[in-house]
Amino acid sequence: MDFSWVCDGEKVYLIEVNLRPPLSPTTMKFYHRTESTEPLLSGQAQGHSVGSGRVRIIRERSDLEDFQAGEVMVAVKTEPDWEPAFRKASAIITEKDRRVSHSSILAREMGIPAIIGCPEPTLALTNGQTVTVSCCQGQVGHVLPGRIEHPLDEFSLEKMPDVGVQLMVNLSMPERALATAQLPWAGAGLVRSEFMIGGWVKIHPLALLQPQKLSADTRNALDRLCSGFESFPEYFLTRMTQGIALFASAFWPRPVNIRLSDFKSNEYARLLGGDAFEPKEREPMLGWRGASRFLHPDFRPAVELELEAIRRVRDHLGLTNVRITIPFCRLPEEGEELLQLLASCGLKQEENDLEVWVMAELPSNVVMASDFAALFDGMSIGSSDLTSLTLGVARNSETIMDYFDELHPVMMKSYETIIEAGKAHRTAVSFCGQVASQDPESAALLAEMGVDILSLAPDALHPTLERLRL
Known part of the structure; x- marks a missing residue:
């Protein structure tokens, strides 16, 4: 159920309620390895997910203004105040972020695949290029060319x-x-x-x-x-x-x-x-x-x-x-x-x-x-x-x-x-x-x-x- 609220500075008003089909609250999705595809880049996988989208290279903070939902964020290093953009990303690829960096922690919590320690991704990839970021194959994550489908299963607990x-x-x-x-x-x-x-x-x-x-x-x-x-x-x-x-x-x-x-x-x-x-x-x-x-x-x-x-x-x-x-x-x-x-x-x-x-x-x-x-x-x-x-x-x-x-x-x-x-x-x-x-x-x-x-x-x-x- 979704609720919409407005506040006038003094009172809060409930203005809309939308019912959604019930979901199983104890079901998780997880990906399997796919057929062998030569990766464009590899690095340290963060999480166990997979995401595809068009590359958006972020060289400075102002580039975030053009970042669109569903794109793959590519940067040398991310900053903590980029969090609103993380929420829109289908995946994250960085060169100098570490496993305990802000982006790595938030990506895992959001279920977004991220690859860190990737060699010069801002030079190897180009804006608009479609890639798949696969983190479901152990500790090494791969950047694959194009949109590569991965088998998806559900896990109920x-x-x-x-x-x-x-x-x-x-x-x-x-x-x-x-x-x-x-x-x-x-x-x-x-x-x-x-x-x-x-x-x-x-x-x-x-x-x-x-x-x-x-x-x-x-x-x-x-x-x-x-x-x-x-x-x-x-x-x-x-x-x-x-x-x-x-x-x-x-x-x-x-x-x-x-x-x-x-x-x-x-x-x-x-x-x-x-x-x-x-x-x-x-x-x-x-x-x-x-x-x-x-x-x-x-x-x-x-x-x-x-x-x-x-x-x-x-x-x-x-x-x-x-x-x-x-x-x-x-x-x-x-x-x-x-x-x-x-x-x-x-x-x-x-x-x-x-x-x-x-x-x-x-x-x-x-x-x-x-x-x-x-x-x-x-x-x-x-x-x-x-x-x-x-x-x-x-x-x-x-x-x-x-x-x-x-x-x-x-x-x-x-x-x-x-x-x-x-x-x-x-x-x-x-x-x-x-x-x-x-x-x-x-x-x-x-x-x-x-x-x-x-x-x-x-x-x-x-x-x-x-x-x-x-």
């Missing part, structure tokens, strides 16, 4: 089979929550709140709290976005409460782990008004982010807004299936301070069944795994950051990316240490890294190691179940 590990889903977009929750996932193991801030709020939270520091043009833009709301902070609270509530209600009573915003300073600076509040750091990945940002007096009022939105969802709406996950927590002492901050904002651990988790994504989380496991209700392994920081490889490095191996023995030992600490303290351990979504063999290996939860991209359910059932 009303009850999750017992495979020895809980399967949860990674999400970022509130508008995808209802459809995704129709499948019998055990819950949402990772909800990235920074994507809600970027996509739903669009404004730096400190700009809403300190608008006097903004330029006249930025202040005018802020006024337009917040029109009809009681105050600037209330705009943030309303939008975030709505987004979080969508996730929580869609999955109720299954747990939903909301990870507090993990933007880095350069990413926060891209939000409206952000450049007035963010430092220019040479190494944002290792800088002002995560727990240290939340505890800093300059940013604490902003994270208190985020926490108030969570409190409203839990206390006012009664959606107590919402959990909190702390990102990039360097030390146990920092974790203790965070728990005190949460309590001061009406979110006390264990009160009203509140669970507080922590990301395990730093070498210090491994070395002090027992201390973190004793402090928090769960640990969620973020393998991308953990691999980068353990092996000393920048995720955007083009020269030493061969060293970035989330399944290297060093990393497997790190995961084992975290899992053992979790079992010793009866603390749940989840693995939400992208490698488990991309490679079913990796998912099976992690399940055998004893991880309690595998949190996967939405499109990874079928191939993962196929492997775990063996």
Whole structure:
């Protein structure tokens, strides 16, 4: 059923209701490999889907104005604020994006096939050329000439089979929550709140709290976005409460782990008004982010807004299936301070069944795994950051990316240490890294190691179940 609404700034009116034929909510589609066709290009597949369309090369942001629905986006590298165009794309091909980049994460969540690490696609392909992007043949994706049909099957699942590990889903977009929750996932193991801030709020939270520091043009833009709301902070609270509530209600009573915003300073600076509040750091990945940002007096009022939105969802709406996950927590002492901050904002651990988790994504989380496991209700392994920081490889490095191996023995030992600490303290351990979504063999290996939860991209359910059932 589709609803159409209008708002006059004070009241909301329901103006139209359209009935649609009922769909099976527990049915997924998946593609099979097709006959051998010589690819034009190959790269790293993101997801397990297939898409065809005409090529549209995006060399700069202004080219997005000409991007049409159903076209294949081709670029050297995408940017987070290209999200509206992602929604129109039938497929994405890039050269320098990585598996954990904004476009890769959103493409998987939207079910759009994407190929990254493709050699010079903007030179090899031409505007208007029809191609098929195939990501259904394992970890290597292919760009095929013309429109190549792939056999399509449906996969129906009303009850999750017992495979020895809980399967949860990674999400970022509130508008995808209802459809995704129709499948019998055990819950949402990772909800990235920074994507809600970027996509739903669009404004730096400190700009809403300190608008006097903004330029006249930025202040005018802020006024337009917040029109009809009681105050600037209330705009943030309303939008975030709505987004979080969508996730929580869609999955109720299954747990939903909301990870507090993990933007880095350069990413926060891209939000409206952000450049007035963010430092220019040479190494944002290792800088002002995560727990240290939340505890800093300059940013604490902003994270208190985020926490108030969570409190409203839990206390006012009664959606107590919402959990909190702390990102990039360097030390146990920092974790203790965070728990005190949460309590001061009406979110006390264990009160009203509140669970507080922590990301395990730093070498210090491994070395002090027992201390973190004793402090928090769960640990969620973020393998991308953990691999980068353990092996000393920048995720955007083009020269030493061969060293970035989330399944290297060093990393497997790190995961084992975290899992053992979790079992010793009866603390749940989840693995939400992208490698488990991309490679079913990796998912099976992690399940055998004893991880309690595998949190996967939405499109990874079928191939993962196929492997775990063996």
